[in-house]
Amino acid sequence: MSWTADGRALFVRPELSVLPVTIARLDPVTGRRTEVDRFLPPDPSGYLQTRTAYATPDGKVFAFTYDRMRSDLYLMDGLR
Numbered sequence: 001m002s003w004t005a006d007g008r009a010l011f012v013r014p015e016l017s018v019l020p021v022t023i024a025r026l027d028p029v030t031g032r033r034t035e036v037d038r039f040l041p042p043d044p045s046g047y048l049q050t051r052t053a054y055a056t057p058d059g060k061v062f063a064f065t066y067d068r069m070r071s072d073l074y075l076m077d078g079l080r
Contacts, residue, residue, distance in 0.1 A: 001013060001023075001053055001054060001055055002054060002055050002056075002057065003057065004025065004057060004058075004059060005057035005058050005059075008027070008029075009025045009026055009027050009028070010025070010026045010028065011023055011024070011025060011026075011036065011055035011059060011062075012024050012025075012026045012033070013050060013053045013064075014033065016049045016050055017048065017049040017050070019040055019041075019044055019047060020038040020039055020040045021038065021039055021040070021041075021050050021053065021064055021066075022035060022037075022038050023035075023036045023037045023038070023053065023055060023062055024036060025059070036059060037062060039062070039064075041066055041068075045068075045070070046068040046069045046070045047066060047067075047068055048066070048067040048068060048069055049066065049067055050064055050065070050066045051064075051065045051066055051067060052064060052065050053065075
């Protein structure tokens with residue numbers, strides 16, 4: 001995703017299709033991951049996967065895009 005402001009760690013998202021979306025801080029030297037935040041789409045119905053996720057270098061703001069599949073089911077009665 002993106003480097004922290006001090007350049008010592010990365011903000012990453014470990015899972016692509018799991019809710020809630022988790023953002024972790026990854027130390028590339030030790031390999032240690034620390035969870036920073038979790039969030040859900042405003043309406044998780046039809047959620048497929050998180051496409052992209054971005055973090056500001058200070059780790060205070062996160063943004064993400066995700067795929068959804070929505071469909072409509074119509075029931076009709078009395079057709080001839």
